[in-house]
Amino acid sequence: MDAREMKIKAAEAALQHVENGMRLGIGTGSTAEEFVRLLAEKVAAGLKVEGVPTSERTARLCLELGVPLKSLDELPELDLTIDGADEVDAALRLVKGGGGALLREKIVASASSRMIVIADETKVVETLGKFPLPIEVNPFGLTTTRIAIEKLASRLGLSGEIKLRKSGDGPFTTDGGHYIFDAFFGRIPDAEALAIQLNSIPGVVEHGLFINMASFAIIAGPAGARTLQAK
Numbered sequence: 001m002d003a004r005e006m007k008i009k010a011a012e013a014a015l016q017h018v019e020n021g022m023r024l025g026i027g028t029g030s031t032a033e034e035f036v037r038l039l040a041e042k043v044a045a046g047l048k049v050e051g052v053p054t055s056e057r058t059a060r061l062c063l064e065l066g067v068p069l070k071s072l073d074e075l076p077e078l079d080l081t082i083d084g085a086d087e088v089d090a091a092l093r094l095v096k097g098g099g100g101a102l103l104r105e106k107i108v109a110s111a112s113s114r115m116i117v118i119a120d121e122t123k124v125v126e127t128l129g130k131f132p133l134p135i136e137v138n139p140f141g142l143t144t145t146r147i148a149i150e151k152l153a154s155r156l157g158l159s160g161e162i163k164l165r166k167s168g169d170g171p172f173t174t175d176g177g178h179y180i181f182d183a184f185f186g187r188i189p190d191a192e193a194l195a196i197q198l199n200s201i202p203g204v205v206e207h208g209l210f211i212n213m214a215s216f217a218i219i220a221g222p223a224g225a226r227t228l229q230a231k
C-alpha cells in the first residue's frame, strides 16, 4: 500500500463517523483532501451535511466537488471535525500546521463536539518534535517575537533553529495574513508547558500544538486502519 492509499484508508474509516445532517469541520492537507473526495461522493449520492472549511485551499476543493459549505459564523457549533496531522503521540497530542492552516484548524476543532484525526503510520511518534513546530506569528515585530520564542524555548530546555517559512521569494502568508516560524526543537518532552507559554507571547497568534483536542485518531498502515485512543 503506498502513502496515498493509506491516506484514503484513514479517510474511508473516518467517513463511517459522518451522519446525515451533521455540521462538519473539514481539515486541510493531503489526507483531509482524500476525505473531501470521499465525502463529495456521498454528498452526490444524497448525504446531507454542511461543512466549514479550515482553509481557502479546502474551501476551493469542496466547492469544486460540490460539498456544501458554510462559514463558521453561520455554523458556530459543529458536530465533528475531521483533519490530518503532522505528528500524533500516544496521548493524542498533535503537531499541526505543516500546511499552514493551524489557526483556522484550531478554531474549527475547538468549535466541534468531536475531532477525529486521520493520518498514516509515519505520523505516529513517541515524543512530539521531530516535525518542526509551526508557530503562526503577526508580521509586526518578527525579530522580537523570534527572540521571545528562543528565550522561552531555552527556559524549557529546548533549542534549535527557528526559521521563517518561505513561499517563493517572500514569506509564506497564512489565510489570516500572518507568517509562520517553523521551530526545529527536535524533541518536546513537555508539550503542555510549551503550548501554554507560547500563547503568552504577544506576537504569537497561535501554534501547532493541539492538546486535548482530538477525540481519537484513525491511523492507516499497510495492514489497514486502526483506531488510536488516548492512553
Ligand SMILES: O=C(CO)[C@H](O)[C@H](O)COP(=O)(O)O
Pocket: 027, 028, 029, 030, 031, 032, 083, 084, 085, 086, 095, 096, 097, 098, 099, 100, 101, 102, 105
Ligand atoms: O495541519 C495541517 C495543515 O495545516 C495538516 O493537517 C497536516 O500538515 C497534515 O497534512 P498531510 O495530510 O498533507 O500530511
